[in-house]
Amino acid sequence: MNRYTPFQIIFCTAMIVSAMQITNYTAYTTPADYLSQYLGTDGIVIENALLTATYDPDIHYGSAGTFTGGEAINQGNSIMNEGTVLSSGYVNHLQGNSNVSDNISGYLAAGGDPDLDALLDQGITSRDATALEFDFHVVEEGTFDLSLSYIFGSDEYDEYATSSYTDLFGIFVNERGNLEKRNIATIPVTSTPVSIGTINLDINSSMYHSNDLTDYPDGNTLFSNEMDGFTDPFTASFTARGNTLYHMKIAVADAAPSNSDERGWDSWLLLGAHSFTYAPHAVPEPSAPILLFTGLILSALLFINTRRS
Ligand SMILES: [Ca+2]
Numbered sequence: 001m002n003r004y005t006p007f008q009i010i011f012c013t014a015m016i017v018s019a020m021q022i023t024n025y026t027a028y029t030t031p032a033d034y035l036s037q038y039l040g041t042d043g044i045v046i047e048n049a050l051l052t053a054t055y056d057p058d059i060h061y062g063s064a065g066t067f068t069g070g071e072a073i074n075q076g077n078s079i080m081n082e083g084t085v086l087s088s089g090y091v092n093h094l095q096g097n098s099n100v101s102d103n104i105s106g107y108l109a110a111g112g113d114p115d116l117d118a119l120l121d122q123g124i125t126s127r128d129a130t131a132l133e134f135d136f137h138v139v140e141e142g143t144f145d146l147s148l149s150y151i152f153g154s155d156e157y158d159e160y161a162t163s164s165y166t167d168l169f170g171i172f173v174n175e176r177g178n179l180e181k182r183n184i185a186t187i188p189v190t191s192t193p194v195s196i197g198t199i200n201l202d203i204n205s206s207m208y209h210s211n212d213l214t215d216y217p218d219g220n221t222l223f224s225n226e227m228d229g230f231t232d233p234f235t236a237s238f239t240a241r242g243n244t245l246y247h248m249k250i251a252v253a254d255a256a257p258s259n260s261d262e263r264g265w266d267s268w269l270l271l272g273a274h275s276f277t278y279a280p281h282a283v284p285e286p287s288a289p290i291l292l293f294t295g296l297i298l299s300a301l302l303f304i305n306t307r308r309s
């Protein structure tokens with residue numbers, strides 16, 4: 001006689017599939033290279049990688065690494081099944097399939113990031129930053145649209161969604177030699193940065209997935225994951241010229257008033273493995289008003305020529 005019903009077997013299988021597994025960056029011989037090459041695809045050369053991360057040898061936890069089991073949060077987008085993960089605390093807090101804390105915290109005692117500081121209001125600074133950066137170029141002539149897939153999640157959801165100082169992240173791109181860095185992690189078809197304040201239960205909620213323990217006090221949260229809330233899978237996109245050297249910095253950190261030492265409540269930035277891709281730059285179709293205007297000009301020229309002949 002079977003001990004389990006078919007439903008129980010299916011349910012348990014789903015639980016096993018959805019559990020996230022984390023590998024610390026320290027497990028890799030050259031972690032900066034591994035974590036950045038893990039994002040890449042054919043045709044994009046990634047080099048000169050640099051990782052700024054923290055590891056606690058006493059508890060064997062780190063602030064960067066790789067993940068599998070992204071099915072727990074990927075909303076059916078398999079590009080996020082595995083990849084590289086960075087945190088303002090410990091990536092290991094994502095290990096497994098349960099949400100055990102409303103405010104899980106890794107205190108890294110690490111510094112902030114100047115590019116993230118530039119996104120913050122005066123008097124607010126970043127700390128406990130983890131960053132992965134590298135040079136890259138497309139090995140073809142032409143103009144291309146590049147994109148990188150990611151999900152942002154945090155234990156600062158839902159409590160701090162309206163706070164003026166929440167954890168933050170950025171995906172900064174600049175052409176080598178041009179010091180102006182652009183944060184390309186923006187809400188689709190807008191220039192608004194993706195953040196706890198811009199995507200949450202109340203704002204852009206269709207792109208948000210709440211998993212907060214407050215709503216599930218028995219611990220059986222909707223998603224099998226430590227994150228109390230997270231975004232849809234997004235793509236950070238930009239246009240670049242081929243055979244031209246660019247730099248990308250991906251950074252996440254705690255943020256708080258400069259005169260405080262607040263650095264708790266982890267956030268995580270998950271980047272899809274081999275999701276850094278490129279395609280020929282799409283030239284937008286002319287809009288209807290432009291076509292109408294062009295038609296009127298041509299008609300007028302034709303009329304003038306007819307009158308002259
Ligand atoms: Ca922290």
Ligand SMILES: [Ca+2]
Nearest residue numbers: 102155157228
């Ligand atoms: Ca929370």
Ligand SMILES: [Ca+2]
Nearest residue numbers: 101102226228
């Ligand atoms: Ca949590």
